[in-house]
Amino acid sequence: MPETLLQPLRPLEVATDRPLRVDAALTFIGVIRTPWKTRDECPKQGDREAGPECRLEFEAPWGEALDGIERYTTLEVLYWLHRSRRDLIHQAPAHAGGTRGTFALRSPIRPNPIGTSMVRLLRREGSTLVVRGLDCLDGTPLVDVKPDRCRLEPAEAAG
């Protein structure tokens, strides 16, 4: 993983030297298109109301699995943070004033680097969803999309 070399440990950070056990396999269902080509360009946290339009492009056969999604305005998106190292136990994020355990942070560096975001669904264009509210790199692999659990809209409550 050459990307790992781009993320050296900071002072006081602790990594495990155990190899990660492989327990389950993910299949990427598509790709996320955003304006951000480097990590430095990415906003700190997506702004659901003010951020730019982003695209969730689904691969066959998964585009058809979007049928009925138009009834929701808020979706939960899961994606694979493919450029992150996975072995840190204690991290020292910039401006945190010390270290914290990986699970006390939303850092992309985690044993299973899955990002989650709530986005606003603007429209569906065939096998693509146009949304607002993401903050990830262009080309990020897409793992899952679900209706927002927090907002039981009438159509969902009926189902």
Added chain:
Amino acid sequence: MPETLLQPLRPLEVATDRPLRVDAALTFIGVIRTPWKTRDECPKQGDREAGPECRLEFEAPWGEALDGIERYTTLEVLYWLHRSRRDLIHQAPAHAGGTRGTFALRSPIRPNPIGTSMVRLLRREGSTLVVRGLDCLDGTPLVDVKPDRCRLEPAEAAG
């Protein structure tokens, strides 16, 4: 996968016959302990305020990665729905009155069967978190825990 045999297709449901491509590997970081031993016993959706206490038991070396988590009251939990088939495109959930695309549902049946829940953190006991608000089977593999994105509590905003 013998569990798949327990979930026959309902009328009008559509599955893909393409094998799932393997794109990334998950490593289970622990296991979830709940009172529910069968799917029929599981509640429909976890109730963060009224449900029973459940336990997130972290395996070594990940227990130490909890350091600092006590400052949060709401956590996002990701887990692997290990008993779900993964090939459905259109599903016909009971009481839905028709079919919907997989991504228009929060059904456990999805190409990447990752469940997400918001839980209330009651306390940490070493490498275990005691929480309220889950609805998954006892023995469900644990994939990730993060502070709740929706609740930028003071401690998190400072980091």
